[in-house]
Amino acid sequence: MPVPIESAKLAVLIDADNASPGVSDALLAEIAKYGVASVKRVYGDWTTPNLRGWKEAANVHAIQPIQQFAYTTGKNATDSALIIDAMDLLYTERLQGFCLVSSDSDFTRLASRLRESGVIVYGFGERKTPQAFVSACDKFVYMDVLRSQTSPDEPEQEKPAARSGAKELRGDARLMNLLRTGIEAASDDEGWANLGTVGSHIAKQSPDFDPRNWRYTKLVDLVGAIGLFEVERETGADGRTKSIRVREKRKRS
Numbered sequence: 072m073p074v075p076i077e078s079a080k081l082a083v084l085i086d087a088d089n090a091s092p093g094v095s096d097a098l099l100a101e102i103a104k105y106g107v108a109s110v111k112r113v114y115g116d117w118t119t120p121n122l123r124g125w126k127e128a129a130n131v132h133a134i135q136p137i138q139q140f141a142y143t144t145g146k147n148a149t150d151s152a153l154i155i156d157a158m159d160l161l162y163t164e165r166l167q168g169f170c171l172v173s174s175d176s177d178f179t180r181l182a183s184r185l186r187e188s189g190v191i192v193y194g195f196g197e198r199k200t201p202q203a204f205v206s207a208c209d210k211f212v213y214m215d216v217l218r219s220q221t222s223p224d225e226p227e228q229e230k231p232a233a234r235s236g237a238k239e240l241r242g243d244a245r246l247m248n249l250l251r252t253g254i255e256a257a258s259d260d261e262g263w264a265n266l267g268t269v270g271s272h273i274a275k276q277s278p279d280f281d282p283r284n285w286r287y288t289k290l291v292d293l294v295g296a297i298g299l300f301e302v303e304r305e306t307g308a309d310g311r312t313k314s315i316r317v318r319e320k321r322k323r324s
Contacts, residue, residue: 079106079167082160084153085134086173087115092124097217098195099132102170105193110160112137114149150177157181161188168193171208174200182207208278216283234286240297249273249280250294254317262318263303266291269317291315
């Protein structure tokens with residue numbers, strides 16, 4: 072029997088050298104949407120002063136710090152320790168998913184291997200994350216969408232950008248192609264498609280697709296802002312939205 076998403080057991084493995092402690096609160100809040108963080112570990116050389124922020128975050132969130140000395144200059148022993156632990160957890164724990172927190176391409180093969188074993192892989196990293204790692208995950212969330220405001224220790228360029236307008240959205244060829252392809256794949260004879268199905272189809276094509284990348288909270292808000300699609304809501308007796316359908320606006324003759 073499939074495990075409900077809200078009770079799925081997840082392992083959260085954080086590469087402290089490639090993740091900022093400033094988003095730890097938002098990170099764990101995001102992970103809670105996908106399941107229960109049964110295992111929480113953060114890897115790094117805790118004898119170095121640059122991990123001071125993660126020491127505090129680990130205490131607050133009960134994340135287990137894993138010590139890994141840098142044995143050789145230029146070699147990342149932390150990555151190896153995280154990968155070994157991930158494979159141990161895969162075979163010794165009953166987990167439904169893994170959350171890999173890093174922007175390092177070295178975890179690309181790990182993400183692929185975990186998925187091959189039938190578990191869900193969620194990736195979390197910066198915009199600089201190589202596409203290969205992003206594509207190896209079932210879903211990938213960029214850290215900047217988790218930042219509601221810039222914390223004092225975050226660089227200035229990390230500040231959240233303004234919400235994209237209709238002109239900018241229409242000019243985003245990749246976004247428009249994903250939406251049109253998703254709607255076409257899920258549409259009925261009249262061109263209407265269930266928005267939830269559209270979102271699922273897009274996620275399979277593009278793990279990093281997220282309305283928040285354009286500063287919209289929900290997919291329906293993003294679709295509506297573009298102005299090229301019709302949106303139809305079905306509400307129940309209680310006034311709540313039961314389903315949302317979308318289709319591309321038809322040209323008037």
